[in-house]
Amino acid sequence: MLQFFPVFKREFLGYFRSPVAYVFLVVFLMAAVGLAFFLGRFFDAGQASLQSFFLFHPWLFLFLIPAVGMRLWSEEKRTGTIELLFTLPLTTLDAVIGKYLAAWAFLCTAIALTFPMALTVGYLGDPDWGIILASYLGSMLMAGSYLGICSLTSALTKNQVISFVLSVIGCLILVFLGWSIFSELLETYLPVFLADLLANFSFITHFEPFTKGIIDLSDVVFFLSLTGFTLFLNVVVLER
Amino acid sequence: MIEVQNLSKFYGAKPAVDGVSFHVRRGDILGFLGPNGAGKSTTMKMITGFLRPTSGTAKVGGVDVAVDPVAVKRQVGYLPESAPAYAEMTVVEFLEFVAESRGFRGADRAAPVQRALRLTHLESVRHQTIETLSKGYKQRVGFAQALLHDPAVLILDEPTDGLDPNQKNEVRALIKELAQEKAVILSTHILEEVEAICTRIILISEGRVVVDETPAEFQARQPGARLDEIFATLTRSDV
Ligand SMILES: Nc1ncnc2c1ncn2[C@@H]1O[C@H](COP(=O)(O)OP(=O)(O)O)[C@@H](O)[C@H]1O
Ligand SMILES: [Mg+2]
Numbered sequence: 001m002l003q004f005f006p007v008f009k010r011e012f013l014g015y016f017r018s019p020v021a022y023v024f025l026v027v028f029l030m031a032a033v034g035l036a037f038f039l040g041r042f043f044d045a046g047q048a049s050l051q052s053f054f055l056f057h058p059w060l061f062l063f064l065i066p067a068v069g070m071r072l073w074s075e076e077k078r079t080g081t082i083e084l085l086f087t088l089p090l091t092t093l094d095a096v097i098g099k100y101l102a103a104w105a106f107l108c109t110a111i112a113l114t115f116p117m118a119l120t121v122g123y124l125g126d127p128d129w130g131i132i133l134a135s136y137l138g139s140m141l142m143a144g145s146y147l148g149i150c151s152l153t154s155a156l157t158k159n160q161v162i163s164f165v166l167s168v169i170g171c172l173i174l175v176f177l178g179w180s181i182f183s184e185l186l187e188t189y190l191p192v193f194l195a196d197l198l199a200n201f202s203f204i205t206h207f208e209p210f211t212k213g214i215i216d217l218s219d220v221v222f223f224l225s226l227t228g229f230t231l232f233l234n235v236v237v238l239e240r
Numbered sequence: 241m242i243e244v245q246n247l248s249k250f251y252g253a254k255p256a257v258d259g260v261s262f263h264v265r266r267g268d269i270l271g272f273l274g275p276n277g278a279g280k281s282t283t284m285k286m287i288t289g290f291l292r293p294t295s296g297t298a299k300v301g302g303v304d305v306a307v308d309p310v311a312v313k314r315q316v317g318y319l320p321e322s323a324p325a326y327a328e329m330t331v332v333e334f335l336e337f338v339a340e341s342r343g344f345r346g347a348d349r350a351a352p353v354q355r356a357l358r359l360t361h362l363e364s365v366r367h368q369t370i371e372t373l374s375k376g377y378k379q380r381v382g383f384a385q386a387l388l389h390d391p392a393v394l395i396l397d398e399p400t401d402g403l404d405p406n407q408k409n410e411v412r413a414l415i416k417e418l419a420q421e422k423a424v425i426l427s428t429h430i431l432e433e434v435e436a437i438c439t440r441i442i443l444i445s446e447g448r449v450v451v452d453e454t455p456a457e458f459q460a461r462q463p464g465a466r467l468d469e470i471f472a473t474l475t476r477s478d479v
Contacts, residue, residue, distance in 0.1 A: 006340035010326070017328045080324035084385070087288045087320075088341040089313040 003090050007098025008105075015106045028064055028110045033117065035060060049127055053117055054135040054211045058175050058203050061146045066167035068107060069150020070160045072099055073238070077158035092235050100151050100231060107143045111136065131213035138210025141223040142203055146171050148230030155237045177202035241266050241393055241423035242287065247296035248447075249282050256282045258447035259296070264423045264440075266392070269415065271438030271455075272427035275475050279447040280427040281321050284395050287425075288318045300393055314342070317391035321398050323382025327371035331362055331381055334370060338385045356384040359414065376407045383411070387418060394418065396426040400433060412437050431471055445475045 015021040036053035076082035085095055121127045153166035176182045177198050186195040199205050206219040242264040249257040257279040264270050272280050285291040287298045289309035298305045305312040325334055335356055339349045357363050360380040365373060370381055379402065386394060399415065400408045415424065416437050428434065434441055434455060441458050443451040451458065451474060462470050 003341075006337055009340070010329075010337045014326070014328065079327070080320060080322065081326055083285070083290055083320040084324055086290050087313055087316070087318045088338065089310045089343070090341060091310060 004094040004098035004101070007085075007090065007095055008102045011099050011102030012105055015102075021106070024064070024068065025110055025113065028060075029113060031060055031064065032056070032114055036117070050117060050121055050132055050135060051211055053114075054139060057139050057142065058207055061143060062168060062171050062175060065107065065143060065146040066150050066164050066171065068103055069147050069167055070154050070163040072103060072151050073155040073234075074158050074160050074163045078160075092238050096151070096231055096234050096238065100147065100234075103151070104144050104147055107147060108140050111139055111143060128213060131211070134213045134215050135211045137215065138207050138219070141210075141220065142207050145174075145203065145223045145226045145230075148227040148234075149174070152230045152234045152237065155234050171203075174201060175203050177205075241301055242425065243297075243299040244283070244287065245297045245299075247283060247286055247298055248294050249279075249286060249291065250294045255447045257286070257293075260444065260447070260449055261296075262442055262449065262452060264393075264425060266423050267420065268440055269419045269424045269426065269438045271434035271441045272425055272444070273429065273431070273434060273441060273471065274427075274444040275429060278444045278475075280444060281397055282447075283444070284318075284397050284425065284427060288316055288395055289313055314389075315391055316393045316395060317386035317389065319382045319386040319394075319396045319399055322401070323379050325370045325378065325381050325385070328369060330367050330369050331357070331373075331384075332366045334381065335384055335388060338388055342389045344389075352388050352390070355390075356388040359387060359418075360384040361410075375402045376404065379403060379407075379411070383414070392422055394422055394424045394426075396424065398427055398429075400428065400430065408433075443471070443474060450474055 032053070035056040036050075039056065073082070076085060086092070090098075118127075118132050121132075122129075149170045150163075150167040153170055154160075154163040156166065157163050177186075186198060190198075206222045209216050209219055242262075244260060244262050247257055247260045248255060260279070260283055262270070272283070274280050282291065286293045287300065287305065289305045289312050292306070300312045301315050303311045303315075326337075329337070332353065335353045336349055339352050342352075344352055357366055360383050362377070362380055362384055365377055370378060373381065379399070383396075383399065386396070394415075396415070400411050403411060412433065415426065418424075419437075426433075426438070438455060441451060441453060441455055442449055443458075458470065462473070
């Protein structure tokens with residue numbers, strides 16, 4: 001039991017041993033805030049809410065989470081440390097969970113570091129804190145699902161570039177399915193029920209309720225089961 | 241301690257290891273000899289549970305690695321070829337990680353890490369990151385993580401590869417010292433190494449065991465000849 005903990009600890013602290021992690025945090029914060037200000041017209045909206053900030057998260061994650069996830073397994077394969085890891089007395093599941101949770105904790109740290117945005121809104125107006133907390137929860141859950149996909153694709157190759165591209169494609173499909181422009185397009189070619197069914201597999205469809213303050217169990221279950229499924233495949237791929 | 245029965249590994253239709261069988265007892269140092277690509281590393285990876293065999297079984301301490309890989313991994317110390325390690329960690333951080341993964345938590349961690357550092361003479365670089373170490377020191381870090389939990393079985397893949405002659409002798413002395421209570425397999429393509437420390441020789445070529453005997457018997461095949469001449473005769477591909 002808790003055999004994944006040493007792996008989790010090593011990986012999580014590992015982020016802060018390399019400058020890449022700090023670069024990532026800076027880029028993440030600048031992109032998250034920048035998108036909200038310039039594209040989302042954060043101030044012009046004249047509302048004390050973070051909705052314009054959270055609406056960009058599915059798009060932001062599309063590139064930034066593969067950047068974190070691409071090295072998870074491909075790096076171990078490239079440097080040969082995977083041989084070391086898998087001759088320690090751990091199961092494949094322990095290793096997968098340990099690495100995944102460490103990367104997720106790192107992403108949650110990055111997301112949590114945007115809290116000055118919330119403080120600013122709270123200083124300038126009177127926001128609904130329930131909505132803001134629900135949005136943070138949704139964002140972290142969604143980040144977890146993106147990361148599950150990236151962890152899986154990085155186990156498929158020792159080349160980080162290929163790993164990155166595969167991750168982006170995988171996540172892109174899951175974002176596009178629910179993007180209004182794309183789903184309207186789908187409806188012109190497919191029966192409506194089928195288009196709706198596909199849209200149901202999208203990150204956006206399941207993330208938007210959170211940004212309105214609605215925590216629906218089915219959305220939480222969607223993100224958790226997608227994560228669980230990708231991690232299960234991850235174990236299968238590594239044990240192949 | 242180690243029982244290998246008819247072990248095979250195929251990549252596609254091509255065998256990397258083809259029906260290898262042998263035993264290693266406590267106190268034995270088995271020299272695993274053979275030209276590059278003979279299947280030495282592949283055999284070792286199957287015994288340690290890193291690779292799954294296509295057929296055949298490998299048992300360590302009576303436990304079949306296919307049945308309970310974690311139990312086998314607990315008993316084995318393994319130095320993979322070219323001693324991979326997490327380069328951005330310091331020597332101590334790395335060994336502490338290995339200790340924790342092997343079940344030494346909290347205060348129990350210090351003693352095995354200290355012992356491993358002392359046996360491999362790594363005290364002076366303990367706080368240096370592994371990427372800044374020379375080849376010889378990196379190899380020692382690989383050794384340190386392999387013997388940290390004082391395993392009953394040591395599997396060493398080309399432990400002296402890339403070391404200078406002094407370092408080679410040092411590593412050989414260390415293996416000899418450690419081996420008294422253990423079962424050891426080490427692979428090499430250097431014959432003097434086998435002569436210097438091994439109690440048995442297995443020569444493999446193209447995935448098959450060609451010779452399984454003592455160094456003295458091996459030498460007796462062509463009295464007066466140097467070991468490497470015998471080796472060359474036995475592994476010539478045209479015979
Ligand atoms: N992943 C792999 N895919 C295909 N062939 C492989 C793979 N790994 C090893 N081989 C082949 O298996 C044979 C044995 O390799 P190896 O066990 O590394 O030899 P040695 O350690 O004796 O030099 C070689 O011919 C090698 O090319
Ligand atoms: Mg080899």
